[in-house]
Every structure is written in structure tokens, then in C-alpha cells.
Amino acid sequence: MVIAWEDGHRSTYSAERLRWACPCAECRGEGGAPGRLARVKNLDAKELRVQDVALVGQYALQVAFESGHSTGLYTFSLLRALCDCAECQARRSRT
């Protein structure tokens, strides 16, 4: 997945990176209980392929994986924070 931001920056994400960063309650856990991503070490191939992406209001993207998992709403600020390009990594290590 590629995002071209309004400020000209470009971010590229692998489906695998997005899947492991899924912010939904099932994956992250809620109420102090660990989520699924903290318990499993491997996800099968279907979980790691993106099927579709939709806009949520004006603040997030919803990503559907081929496994049918689609509860994660990736806010734009989260997506920007997930950018792994050399420039963003360098900026993060500075702060």
C-alpha cells in the first residue's frame, strides 16, 4: 500500500507490516487483557494479504485482509507514524 501525503511525502507499507500493526481491540487487547497479536507468533498467508481498503470519514483507512479481518481503523496519524522510510526513521531516532 502506498500513501501520497498532502505535504508530498510518500509512504509504502507491506501488507504484513499493516497486519501486525492492526489497531483493533481484538488484535491489541482491551481492558488490560493482551490482544491476539501479542499471543500469536505467526499469521497465515491469507491474513497477510490485503483485499480492500476504504476511507473512514476523513480520519482513517479501514483495511480488509483476505482472511476477512477488517476491524482495524488505521488513523492517518497512525499511518504516518508507521512510515518506515529512511527519512522518517532518522527523524524518529533523533527524538
Added chain:
Amino acid sequence: MVPTHQQVLDVLAHIQDPDLGRDVVSLGMIKELEVSPQGKVSFTFELTTPACPVRDRFKTQAQDLVGDMPGVSAVEVRMTANVRPAFMRPKPSEILPGVKQTIAVASGKGGVGKSTVAVNLAAALRKAGADVGLLDADIYGPSVPAMTGSRTVPEQVDGRLRPIDAHGLKVMSFGHIYPGDQPTIYRGPMVGKAIEAMMTQVDWGRLDYLVIDLPPGTGDASLTLAQAIPLTGVAIVCTPQDVATDIAIKALQMFRKLNVTPLGLIENMSWYICPSCGHRHEIFSHGGAEAAAQRLGVPFLGAVPLEESIREDADKGTPVVISRPESAGARAFIEIASQVAARTSIQSFRQLPVINVR
């Protein structure tokens, strides 16, 4: 004798989908079935994915089963796939396709006159010549039917509800669906579904503005709306006193978190001119919303006086901007509507994210 449609379907129902555990006819996979007088049978076999592992087996099975029927001279099976939508909610592009601008009217707490503002804002935009819809998303306390004098039940055409015409506005409210004293007793998830249905199941047609009257607070209805559609903006209504402006700020900050542009704050019940002594009273204080707007860096859209005529005409079902356009209240609403229109047109130049899925 050529077979009937039903006979063909009965035969095809012998094919089971191994994954879904049901026959392909009841799963709705057989489409566009035709039987010609010469006994030629043709149909479309719609799979749930083009990568269906039993695609070829389905095709052979269908051809053999129908081909063996008496009276069938030829079988044509078209294999297609219709990938079921991956999302539980409709895509934004499928919601309100003909609506140019969506303006939400929200408040922190109830009783500040949010519906009165929404109705008059819609009516003022209509008076200015725009095509305007008014969606009453306050499903627990719908007041738009009474305020617009539209207590009729909406007609259903082709499975979709037609909005009610009131004062030239296209109006739809939960009060039209549960009229009279029937309450709406819904838990959170149902509220979301109801709001979505008000947008997707109602034939809004082409509109310049859809004004959406939200329930007070920062709950399910507001959240669903901000997620379902890229709202053009939100106007927050409050009364001047601290206890009201403090909560209005919370509502505003919620929409900011969801990236919805605040169009500004509106101060309602801002002052009262006593009809007997002519004195101006500031019952709920004055200027609180303007101060709050300044503090938050959002526009102040205007102040509306507390007037008996606004309430009277709302109770009679006619917005004051239509019934008494020269009154101070109506003039305030008209001025606010033009402010809102100006701010939304600035917003219309914004670029919405474009999503390409390959």
C-alpha cells in the same frame, strides 16, 4: 416439452458448495436463467471469488445435471465471480452519492436549540435557492417532524424511503418511522445501523446541502456519522452560560479528533427583549460561545435571540425564517446560514483522499 425455470433450479440445487455447506441455488449463485422454446438453457453461475477451488467442478456438474434433463437441447453456463464486500459497512462512495455538502449540527448537551437551529439553517439555505435536505439523526428525541409540520409517514418506492417534502425541504426523521408516542429503544450498535440506513435506504436524490441534526453529546450517532461519510463540516450549537459552553467544547474536540472541520460555534438564546418593558435581558449570560470560539480558534457563526415567536412557529411546524423573515431571530438564522454556506464552500475545495485498489 422444455423444462420450467423451477425444474432447472431444482436440479441445480443438488450442487453443494463444500465451503458454505449449502446448495448453490439457495446461496443465490444462479442468475439470469433462461430457457428457450427450443430447449436451450443458459444461466450465470456466480461464485463468491474468482479463485474458487471448485470452479471447474461446479461448471461440469451444472452442465451435466441440466444437460441430462429431458427436453434440454443445449446448456450454456457463464461462470462469473462477485466478490462479496469485505467491509461490514457501505463504502463512503455508496452513501449519499448525489449530495454535494453534508453539514452536521451538533451540541454538547441537550436543550440548547440544536434542532431549531438545524431546521432554520436548512430553511434559510433553501430560501437562498439551494436544494436542501434535512436528516434528523436524533433517533431518541426526533423533533424535526413537529418543527417542519411533516408528521406523515414516508412512502416506499423500490425498497427505498422517499423523504417528505416540507417547506421545500426534503426531510427524513426517525419520528416519521416511529410516529406519535412510540419510543425508539435502541442500544448503541442499532443506533449506528439506523443512522446508516437513514443515509443509504433513503432516496435523497441530488442535493446541494444535507443538514444533519445530530443528537446531543459525543455518542454513537455522531461517531457513526463521522465514520460513514466525509462530512463537510460541523456547526456546534450552545447557549451562552459556562456550563453549556464547556460541554460544547467537548463536542467540538470530538469532531476535531475525527478530522471533521468545525464550521464554527452558534450561540442560541443569546438575549431576550422583554415585550412589555422593551429591556434586553441576558438570561443565560451572553457572549460565552464567541469567547469559546476565540479560545479554540474556530469561527463564531452568530448569535440567535431567545424569542417567543421562534418557539411558537416551531411548535406550529413552520421555521421562523419562513413565517416571520423580518424578525430578529429569522435575520440571525439567515446570517448564520450564509456564514455556514461560505465556510462549506471553502471546504469544497479541499481534496478528499483518493483510494485505488489494484
